[in-house]
Amino acid sequence: MAEFSLIDRIRQRAGSRPDVVLGIGDDAALIDPPKGQQLVLAVDTLVEGVHFARGVPPSAIGWKALAVNLSDLAAMGAEPAVALLALTLPDDDSAFVDEFAAGFAALADTHRVALVGGDTTRGPLAASVTVMGYVPKGSALTRAGASAGDDLWITGTLGDAAGALALWKSGLPMLRTGRLRDRLDRPTPRLGAGIALRGLATACIDISDGFLADLGHLLAMSGLGADVEADALPASPALLEAFPDPLLRRELQLTGGDDYELCFSAPVARREAVRKALDAVATPASRVGSLVAGARLRLFDADRLPLPLPARRGYVHFAGSGA
């Protein structure tokens, strides 16, 4: 494989930042981090046939490979800075690389992320991305800081990506799935919201595996339970139109992954402050319940009648499982 020409193609779209002393092209990248900041690091891999179907546009794969990682930074309240990309390709397909790089760069440029390390390898199609961001010392959001009585919040809407996947698997034509499919293929990491929630959210996680599964991680790390009002879970107009059956729709919202919204807790007393902070970054948010003492998760409908928990809380990606 002409590794160097493939890397050169990606490098053309790598972007630059004042804190990047050396990017792609030496043995390693050299970064001059801003003073007083802590570093936030995350890695995630997308594999063809597991996280995306054969036939997804290369630009969408490039976008999503970065987006899922930026979403992890968002959940920590971090500002992204640089990314490293390990791309495994079955053959020397420069058109694929160009389109992949264009999708990656479209999202990277939006958030001033520079690509500072790249590695191309021959093998089954997969993209592993590492991102690094900054957060002022002591102000990172974690999964562990929630208190009983805190409100439970969700940004944006839930279930769109899982809805797209369900429609796609059912063989419906693409035009019916357009808006939902966008959520699946080109998720929007909630970076502005994560930064706005510094000092307000007591705990935070991004929803990649499904609302119940990821809420479960937050609860476990915070040592708490939650009462969730299922009917308060936010749904997009596209989801409401595509899934008029409320039971099926609720299942998608509770267990569907790939939404990359933020699920966070905040004190009741900061309710207005949370609204204001998220309004300022144009991020819609919904209160969906409360944290409670004890390690239990309860679902209610709008009349406070208990609902059964779905048998499967996790999320099945395109095929197989995994995260």
Add this chain to the structure above:
Amino acid sequence: MAEFSLIDRIRQRAGSRPDVVLGIGDDAALIDPPKGQQLVLAVDTLVEGVHFARGVPPSAIGWKALAVNLSDLAAMGAEPAVALLALTLPDDDSAFVDEFAAGFAALADTHRVALVGGDTTRGPLAASVTVMGYVPKGSALTRAGASAGDDLWITGTLGDAAGALALWKSGLPMLRTGRLRDRLDRPTPRLGAGIALRGLATACIDISDGFLADLGHLLAMSGLGADVEADALPASPALLEAFPDPLLRRELQLTGGDDYELCFSAPVARREAVRKALDAVATPASRVGSLVAGARLRLFDADRLPLPLPARRGYVHFAGSGA
């Protein structure tokens, strides 16, 4: 796949460091970098069937996946700090993960590297590792700083890994290839040497793709050429014994990859200082030539008679090509 139990298995061996505020277990890792340091970041992927053969012990794959990255930090003169691992596995094989993690941890512990991020995915066997290290501001070694007249140096010995690969491909029994095979499966990143060379080496690169190929990168970035004395290239006793034919041996030393030695330049006036600095970290080193003006690379024998350059300068890994 039981992703969480696999990550838990790896997490048990993750290690800790005072600068790691949060390791595996939240949305991202949180690091408090030491003051006055720049960050050095590198990523490299090993794929089964490309970078290692089916049947290589999992512990060797774990070791090497980290080693090839630490070697990039060594070439920058950096001190390693943390690593992130994206592991793709064909099935939920906990014995493989345990052995892989043991090999990874054996090398990580030696160099006080903490594993702070992990991702396991179902797919064809591959390990993508990102490493971050520190270097005092302004003291990183790069490929670009050499001057005409500088000595050209090599740490350790060349050709062992390529020799092991050649013997292995020829079907010779393993016992004949033992010492060489160790170089191929469990390379030693020259971290102590890289740190010792701060302020002494004018340019540095690690030899992953082969001496001529990697020297070519250093020369291109420094805008120079080199005169190399082929007979001065250091050979191990094991290579001398296994490859008595000097022509074949020289070919392995010039073009064989996976040695992970450092190739560096230093002023003639610092010759003794280089010796002393590398002696202090018990790293053997050999002077193998000089940098010259102009973009040409010339090979000589011990009598200063010119030698032809090999037709292929790059390195073919276990199968296919790529880096």
